[in-house]
Amino acid sequence: MTLACPTGRALLARSHVALPVALDFVVVGLNHQTAPVEVRERAAVRAGEEAAVLAHLSRFAREVMLLATCNRTEVYLAGLRGDPRAVFGDAWGADLQEHLYVHRGEAAAAHLYRVAAGLGSLVIGETQIQGQVKRAWQLSRELGLSGTVLNKVAQGALAAGKRVRTETALADRVVSVSSVAVELAQAALGGLTGRTALILGAGETAELTLTHLRAAGVDDVIVVNRTAERARALAERLGGRACAAELLHEALPAADVVIASSAAPHYVLHPQGVAAALEGRLGRPMFLIDISVPRILDPDIGRVPGAFLYNLDDLTAIVSRNLASRRAALPHAEAIVREGVSDLARWNLTREAQRALRAGRELAAASD
Structure with a gap:
């Protein structure tokens, strides 16, 4: 029995079956919810050291952003090679592993969207974090470490953060x-x-x-x-x-x-x-x-x-009291974040479909 060689059209059809749709994006880090201040300070990044840390982290991924504030140290990665926990441990020490969280794909993007909106801050709705995210992204761009994926996610996060502050009651009282x-x-x-x-x-x-x-x-x-x-x-x-x-x-x-x-x-x-x-x-x-x-x-x-x-860490009681007046605004803020992540998911799906289509056409051209 003779097996027919698949045509370019058949190869194109197969490329759609194996279409990769997961967003190539990861975050690994620790914050005030996972680590006390005596642990967070071991992963702190001093002013002026950011570029050196990014250069070190860039050995493990194509795109890298470092967000280091008083309450968090997080690394955002696209095109990651290896385990994100190992990457963080290589930079700050393996003994921090139990305090780390890792999110991948759309969950990682949603995490950054919430951070930029102030929803992941010690003081819910605080405004300083928006500028910190923007500066972190700008530094990555200046160093050539922010490409297609990180640019899209960071822009979406900043847009979602702005919407939360302008459209919800979280902005009624500026706090920090x-x-x-x-x-x-x-x-x-x-x-x-x-x-x-x-x-x-x-x-x-x-x-x-x-x-x-x-x-x-x-x-x-x-x-x-x-x-x-x-x-x-x-x-x-x-x-x-x-x-x-x-x-x-x-x-x-x-x-x-x-x-x-x-x-x-x-x-x-x-x-x-x-x-x-x-x-x-x-x-x-x-x-x-x-x-x-x-x-x-x-x-x-x-x-x-x-x-x-x-x-x-001693500010928690006051933060909890202030949060009570903001709880009514949280569902609207979370809805804005979900909407932004959905838009990002559609962008990624379209991008991957176009990539698969191009690959199929190249295979078809090569087999003709």
């Missing part, structure tokens, strides 16, 4: 980790009117913190930063006074509340320094809130009599 930290300080001190606050840091989060402190009635804000020029610029712009980093301990006794939001590579304040500052406060307590990751306030400060130390 900074605003929750200030709310915690208000509760601890029974109000901030007439108080003195000291901010460690002069970046975006520090600027937000200063804005919220002023709105809460703080009269005197001291800005301390390693770069004196940045501290001075922030203080002059929003109303405050700058302090050189080497004079921190001289300024500390005046502070009723200290909020740390810097990316220093080590602890900048230790128990001994806080104890000395409290001696000059004549029995008045000091409240310290560390919203940095890695933390820059030595955790042992909490053992100093008169010092009350909080970190990001």
Whole structure:
């Protein structure tokens, strides 16, 4: 019996049977829901290190984006070669494995859509994450690590995030980790009117913190930063006074509340320094809130009599209370995310169908 060689038309038909439709996209990472702050800080990425980390990760995938914030470190990959957990472990250590989550395909895209919309944040609906996602994607593009898939997913995530903020009640009250930290300080001190606050840091989060402190009635804000020029610029712009980093301990006794939001590579304040500052406060307590990751306030400060130390994980109670007023908006926000992911799935299906059609035509041409 002679077996007939399949024609180009038959090969084309077969290509449709084996049509790949899964979105080639993966996310692996950890966040405040899967890892406490002492674990998250081990996977933190310091300012200026992002490009080097991306270069390392690019050995394992065609497209790579790194999203590192105070509450998450996530790697988004297209064209991945190997196991995503192993890729993360190669960059930050295998001992973090139990805290990692992995999502693939449309589930990975939905994760980024929710993140960009603020639905995966410690403070639900916070707005700072939108800019962080945008900057993460832009850096990948600048380094040539964002291609067809990552560009499409990132653009869709940013569009979904914008829709959630403009179309739902989640945008009724702008909130952030900074605003929750200030709310915690208000509760601890029974109000901030007439108080003195000291901010460690002069970046975006520090600027937000200063804005919220002023709105809460703080009269005197001291800005301390390693770069004196940045501290001075922030203080002059929003109303405050700058302090050189080497004079921190001289300024500390005046502070009723200290909020740390810097990316220093080590602890900048230790128990001994806080104890000395409290001696000059004549029995008045000091409240310290560390919203940095890695933390820059030595955790042992909490053992100093008169010092009350909080970190990001301690903000949970306030976040839960604020979330109660936002729950009604969550179904609409989730619906926007689902709609965006459905659009992405249709785009991917069309793209894969076109790719299979081209492959079938090439096979048909080769067999004629």
